[in-house]
Amino acid sequence: MKNLTTKMKNCIRHFYPEKYYEQFKWLTGCENKTKLFCWPCLLFENENGLWNRTGFSDLNNFSKVVKRHIMSEAHLQAVIKEKLFYKTRIEHVLNKQLEIINHRQHNELVDKNRQILKRLIDVVCFLGEHELGFRGHDETRASSNTGNFLDLLSLMAKYDDCLKNHLEQSNVFRGNSNRIQNDLISAVSTVILKKIKQEIGEARFIAIVLDETTDVTNFSQLSIVIRYVKTDGSIQERFLGFKHVSENRTAEALYTIVYNVITEIHGEKKLVAQSYDGAAVMAGQLGRLQAKVRKTFPSALFIHYFAHKLNLVLSQSMNHIKECKAFFVTLSGMSAFFSKSTKRTQALDSIVHKSTMLTFSENRESLIELFENIIENNETWDSEAINSSRGFLDCLKRDFNFNYLLNIFSEIFPFLDKVFYILQTKTNDIDFCLKKVDDFKSMLSRKRDDFDLFWKKTMTLSVEPQAKRLRTDKEGDVQTSYRRLFYEIIDQIRQQINYRFNGLKDFKFFELCNFDAYKGKTFPEDAFKYLLLHYGQFFDRVLLRSELKVIYETDDISAKNNARELMQFLKDNELEEAYTEVSKLCELVFTIPATSSSVERNFSVLKRIKNFVKNSTGQERLSQISLLSIENKLLQNMSEHPRFYDDVIDEFAKSDQGIELHYK
Template identity: 45%
Template sequence: MTLSCDNHCVIEKLLQTPFSSLSYNEKLKIIEEGAPKPNLTLHTKVKSCTRHFNTSLYEAIPWLCGCDKLNKLFCWPCLLFSKEKHVFNSAGYNDINNIYKSGKRHGHSVNHIACLKEITLFGKNRRIEFSLSSQYKQSIEKHNEAVKQNRKFVGQLITAVCFLGSQGLAFRGHDESVASVNRGNYIEVLNMLARYDSDLHNHLESSTAFRGSSPDIQNELIHSVSELMTMEIKKEISKANYVSLILDETSDVMNKCQLASVLRYVTADGNVEERFLRFTDVSSDRSANSLFNHALEILNDFECGPKLIAQTYDGAAVMASQHAGVQAKIREQYPNAIFVHCYAHRLNLVLAQSASFIKEVKVFFATLSGFRTFFAKSTKRTEALDSHLRKRFPSIAPTRWQYHSRLAETVHEYREGIENLLVSIIEEPEEWDVETISSARGLLSLLRDFDFNFMLKIFSSIFPYSGALFKILQTKRSDIAFCNTKIDEFKHHMQRLRGGFDHLWSEMENVFDSNGPTRPKRIRIDSMSGEERKNSYKRLFCEIIDVVCQNVSVRFSENATLLFLSLLDARYFPMYRTSFPEKAFSCLKENYGAFFYFVALKSELLVMFSDPDMAKDSVYDLHQYMYALQLSCVFPQIFKLCELVLTIPATSAADERSFSALKRLKNYLRNSQNQDRLSSLALMNIEKSFLNKLQSKPSFLDEVIDLFAKKNRRIELNYKQ
């Protein structure tokens, strides 16, 4: 008797995939393993007694087999070879009381006898054919040997494609003719590989049917690699419990609006991933309905709509509007998908508004940018800066205050060196032009100005913390609860800084009294006494700090939908031991009631609150702790809650990073590639580490070749049996 059907599920598989569609080797393996004959739980009531299934029935009816998953009996020969459907090869038989009568009738049927003949002769005719026709056998062997060589060659093409795609390099050359010095990276890489592989060299030199260098073949190879990557991403997502959607858009070099799509989830091995999916050209229609349809297409394609628990975009009205925006339309379809306005955008708005609300701050940043402009305008000035300072001023982006902070920190740190350089320029008029000397005088005066240094001192105290917060917000592993904690710390730092004016003022007075720079030049300050002047600057100092604090509080005000994050915040565990957080617990029920068994979750939380070992700095650390010690089976609901919190993105930084890849892949010299090629190359370049992981699998090349071989090719890539 063979193993139970549970081990192989052969009958269940045959009902889904017909025996006739299998390869010869697969058929032979199934027949050699024989019919599954498990002990079933079938029973039939007969008058006052119950007749149960007995395995001796298999001996009485030799062609009988059974499936313990379906709990049915089948005819083994008919299941394999019958072209007609009947109860013994489709639905299954379960009437124990009439099995002998029905079995006798079926065993004498014409169809059953024909199938019995087929299973008896299976393989014998093929072996006779092979023995009678050695030429036929040799032709198959010759074909398979050629396929082996062809697949090896195509594998080398795929290796070249993966290398160029992951590095973001161009494939095509301006002149790809044989006489060209540079035939493009793709052909040149193949020629380089051919120097060390005689088979590849011979194929490239002698092949007339398939050389693999045409633009169409390149596109299909690129598409095959990206298709396999997409399939693997879908496998990862199918094992994830929750998924979040991140969307953002930018303009490429051809002024087309490219929408980047990213999914965030926690993998089965406990890692937080933000997978780039594709670029989509939405230039023709950027309305909320169009972007909503695109989001639905993504969710349906990756079969993750029911798992969607969050969506993150910037603050544009078409995306974030509560009534007609994309986020509102998605919530109508998937109510659990809460909207999170990108935290990095919020922090950028906080700093931008602090500058726009206060005149002195606005003037300060306008003059601060003059330092970089002065040195960047001339190569000679840049060379002098490199020689004296060995440091250049960072570039400024009007929408990225992180760069303003770098400029302020650079001027503050290298203030003395910059001053000495400006003095040397002024004192050597024969070496510099009039414009340079005049501008240097202005910058030197600015650098010695009390007001400018006062503002520089304030923001050099703020920006290191805001810059560190920017980095935390844009880190993939930073969960939203951890980001909220760091934002609270930033607010506390600003409040502490507000009480440090006296220390800052004493530093300013010491520096300016000892070095004797210019006096304060604020309006109506010169005529004031020392104490009045100090109070005036203190009001400005407090105004700057208060504006920043107020904007942080407004922009990052506690969202009612995120109150449940405090359930995993270790800072509150001592308080939760005596008073359970009912509001946060109810918030979780309201937003994600379908995902948890709340009776068990409450018990698990009570245990966690009283366990100091589970008080971790972040949800990520708690999740990794539970994963490493296999505590997911002890606290399954908390483990799921950790995964949910980790899946909620705090920023759309993953989309922002993809824009850098877009600028590399589609530039002035590479602006004619079609959208599919661009999206596929972007996937290979942005998800380089994922591609490298796939390439380490022994089956990678074969899987890509199988996808590539689905179309009719002028080269044989499929083996014969």
């Protein structure tokens, strides 16, 4: 193309390819015609034009013509076709039908793979929901027990030709490997967690509940639960997982867990309560942890939820008193003794109907007779029952410490049960709850004057005090030592009660939901003040006050016994939009974990899984399998929708399994 020239009046312009091709890479030329062409247009533009049929040679107007050409729609479309041309298989371009056939074959393979995966997902969900083990000790075909996963697949294959053919014929992906099981468990748990996070995202408020237990391998496991109210008004406590905290139990480490959980679910502006009741790893760290969380999330008030019975909590709190620790161990052993067999239970039922501390105290003589009967009739009882009976009989007849503490705690703990019941059922009336707590503390103060009564009652049992087992102030002063133990127990219970309920007054605003109590009475300004103090940023205070006043004076509404009934009434009668602030208040009260919690259920699942499935289960897999069991109702509801399987398969496809799972 160096021969391309354009004559002017006094000169001849020559074409230099290196100059033009560098700037316009789409240019091409014809030596024979000595003209320039557009390569994309030459290949893909069907209509005759200057740059694809005639050719261009007027270099004097090159810039103007080129500018017009590169802006033309025909040129731009031709460029796209040229760039995409090499990415398309030539046989598909030449034979569109072949492309359609290949796509169809690919999609048929994908559909088959996804159908097989649906069956594998059903097996994973079934085993997870029922807390059954997946793998067997010997998974070879010659084994008589290849594990629940493979055995269940084999059982299903008897009645499912699609699955049967797959298991018999597939060489690339059979779906029975350990890796595939783990990836499916992970995929299902991920989809469940996404659903939970979606619900949390729709909720107005959330609360975090942590509790700790020790598993079979002596690892400290922290259960993480989020409590919230769904848009349909139902209260949910969702399990998010277990965290291994044995290595670091400081407030800083626990705070990091709380912070990471809250930020991951985007709950920074929704967190209204924190509760860490019963967590042994938090002893000595609880106050610092509360403060650190509250500093980051100012609305996160701390509250002890009342899922644990107070007598159990207080008995655990006195483990540092060695005499009390030995007493509760013996008492627990005595209860466990009768629960180990139906024969022992029947023998106890003939004396009392339940094995509580109070009944042990009231039926001491009858229990002594029962244990003596077991020892004497050794031919009808097993050796374990006989040996245990000797130990328990010795405690009841000769152990002064045990009988002394039994008299004390059987006198105090029935009052604790009453306080516990009130706290469970009267959370709308915080003043009443606080009054009953104060009454209980007053009762304890009065009991300090009753040492002589407990001493004399124990002395009448003809059991000698054991000076060697108590710290005495001076030789022979046994009664003074027991008096000091008595005061130490009373003071410890008072201290625990103060600790547990010191912040209860912050939740005085619960009383705003005691609708009938304020009918025709002065507006509860004190309760309203506490609500605004801690959660004022969530409410329109003027509108809330107006809505509450109307509710207090409306017979049909104020007759509702609690916030749950009111919120249901507002939903059923489509009044939520009219009473937006009261609806919000009800959700706030429900979200705060004052009356129930699911952490104990989570620990039961943990112990069943790690005891009977595999005590070497990894932490991540442990949380995932636990999630399938704990949230089994949610899992069942989700699996009723076809989209669930697609979501799990799409999540599973993220792991490299070497199989086609995406349609074209």
